[in-house]
Amino acid sequence: MKNKAFQRTVLLTLGICSTFGFNTTAIAEEKYENFSWVSPNNWEGAVFDVPTWFAKDMMYSGREVIRFHDGFYDAQSIGFWTYAFALLIEQTKTPSTEDLKEETKRYFVGLVRDLGDYKQVNYPTSKITVTEKSNWVTSKNNQQRSQLFLLQSYDSFTTGKPISLNVKITTWLCSDQHRAIHYAISPHNLKHQIWNELNHEIEALKCS
Secondary structure, three states, rough: OOOHHHHHHHHHHOOOOOOOOOOHHHHHOOOOOOOOEEEOOOEEEEEEOOOOOOOOOOOOOOEEEEEEEOOOOOOOOOOOOOEEEEEEEOOOOOOOOHHHHHHHHHHHHHHHHHHHOOOOOOHHHOOOEEEEOOEEEOOOOOOOOEEEEEEEEEOOOOOOOEEEEEEEEEEEEEEOOOOOEEEEEEEOOOOOHHHHHHHHHHEEEEEE
């Protein structure tokens, strides 16, 4: 598994002295647990609380579940900066486009300032932008809504350079108290075959 920098940061930050693997949980409090995400691509990851330790100003409360492509940290890999994560939050209201843009920005400002060998503690918020690239698309059963965004951010892990990422955000109700907000992220355009893998990751997340 190549995402060692993130693993190391998680372990040091949360004081966990165990091997970081597929089933590892990094949890501060008991929060929403009624979910399952077995990666169809055999991607590995973790679970931790929201707000995250690196973006404490997030407005959501719940859990984050994350799955990384094996090549996430390899700039020469097809899987560079390709991953998926879900916010399983204590909210039922459908987030608006503006809600998603604001919360995504909070998340990534915190990430580039606090994580990685190239982190920039004073990285300007103005350099991280989230722009919608589509209207909402509703699934055939009317249970899921998806929207596409372009995220301009900064690679604090591998290159120390700005990076442009395509983001697909899909949201649906898990229960009468909880909602899933799923992020599929990659620098590749949406016609690239890697989005087949990312879409399978969306389908694999189950919550109730």
